Amino acid sequence: MVSINYNRLFNLRVSHDYFEDGKLRGMKLAPTRETGRILRGGQMLFKTIPTGFTILYKAEADEISPIVELSAELTLTFTMAVENKAEFLNITNLDESPTESYRSGNILYFTNNPGAVSINAESPESISHVLIDGTQNSLFTYHFTVSGSPNQVRLIVSDEDGNVVSAGTEVDGTPLPSELEVAKNDDDSYSRQIDLRNKPTGLYTITILHITDDTTQYKEETFYVSDELASQNVLGIVDIIYESTTGHLYADTEQYELQFSRKETIWKYFVVNKNQHVTLASEDLFIEDLGLPSAHYSPITFTREGDEPHATVSINGMETVIFRSDTPIPFFEIPKASVQLKKNPGDTILVSNMPNPAHNGVVKEQSGALESEIYVFI
Incomplete structure (x- = not known):
């Protein structure tokens, strides 16, 4: 019986701190047609795994030497897409730097540093992106x-x-x-x-x-x-590059990681006195965050913006009170709980768990800060 041996060329994992377990979900990475041709010619396999994907090559009996040896100068290209692009763009900080902000039409470009390869699965080479202006034929x-x-x-x-x-x-x-x-x-x-x-x-x-x-x-x-990619609506492009001078092709399995970080926004509550349960002339509304400090959220102070009710802002002609978080709050898949709307006198709870902003909703930029608007009717 002839055994078929495959060895891992490299592993690439994708992480996102929006998710509690750090594993980004809803993203699809796939080889381009040209890279698919190279993989087939080199008797290699592309396999998705829960954390990302891996590339394997068919090896000799020693489980190291490739049956088909490709050129040591090699670039493998993969496209990146997400299931819910609007939500991903909302919750993910895609800025290249404080001075290079992501804008509509940009494409994320990732590439490794062939001279800084990691073979440690616990400490992969972290590949950050640059923003490019698009694709062309x-x-x-x-x-x-x-x-x-x-x-x-x-x-x-x-x-x-x-x-x-x-x-x-x-x-x-x-x-x-x-x-x-x-x-x-x-x-x-x-x-x-x-x-x-x-x-x-x-x-x-x-x-x-x-x-x-x-x-x-x-x-x-x-x-x-790229004539192939110019016709596709891709979120990002990943190039994994091998150079002959580094000699890493077919060496120990390389480990790469694409890391995404969550956005944070100011939460802006519009509390609308729809049912007239509060007499704003004699009762005072306030928001109190009872949540305990955690790795994902910290207690936040909410400050009223303007008068009560607001002098110039009303929703559908109804009295409106506006509260704004003093600091930005990060997006996270687990909602922030125990943010309470109360009134005085009496320290009465009106809403025990105020809603969080919709993660696929509109995020506005106001005076350089991102804001999420939340409407609460009482």
């Missing part, structure tokens, strides 16, 4: 505008290593100059065809400069160029 027309609308600008295309590449060829096949002059259209926009069909898939950056001044940069955008 290998042949596309780049439309853009710039401030001031000068008559001409310069356009430069560079690869992910920062090397300037030609944006196409002449009719006779001669590469175009590394810098292209682009004239303004009649509507003050600009457009230029970019031809990267003879270049590998991956990240490319387009930089728009002043026609003569290198220090004046009007615009810079980064795209993942």
Whole structure:
């Protein structure tokens, strides 16, 4: 009987601190068609596991040597999608940094550092994302505008290593100059065809400069160029890269982790005196958080905003009192309990467990802070 041996090439797990067990649910990671072809040619398997996915390769009897040995220079690409994108975007902090905020149309790009491989399952290589501006086909027309609308600008295309590449060829096949002059259209926009069909898939950056001044940069955008991915609505792209200089392909099983963190928002309660059970002229509403400190929530103070009732805000013409948390509260799959609405005199409980914000609801930005609005009718 012939035994078939498979060895793990790498494991990739995905975590999210919104979930109590830290395991992100509702996300699908899958190899691209090209990566699927590479895996089949290398007698490798893509397998989903509860924490993410693993790649296995068919090995010789020693359970180490591959039956089919691929090039040591290798990139495997995987797409990322989520079941409920609206909720995921609501609860997840996708900002690249304090100065690089996620915005609609951005794509999350993850890639490992081939020189910082971890083989420790308890301490995997943590892969953080950068935000890119979208995907493009290998042949596309780049439309853009710039401030001031000068008559001409310069356009430069560079690869992910920062090397300037030609944006196409002449009719006779001669590469175009590394810098292209682009004239303004009649509507003050600009457009230029970019031809990267003879270049590998991956990240490319387009930089728009002043026609003569290198220090004046009007615009810079980064795209993942792939004819396959340009037609897909992907949330993110993951590249796992092997380099011959590191010699990690077919070595000990590598361990990677994509880590997501939860957003936090100011909770803003709109308490609407619908049934007139409270006489706001003589009774005073307040919110008290009785929750004990935990790893997920801390006690929060809620402060009334404006008068009681609010002088300028009413809901459907009814008296409204507004309360706002003094500090942001993180999203978490287990609701925050024991936030009580009370009235004085008498310290009477009107609502023993105030509702939490809907995790797929609207999150507003107010003066640089994220706010979740919650409406309570009494």
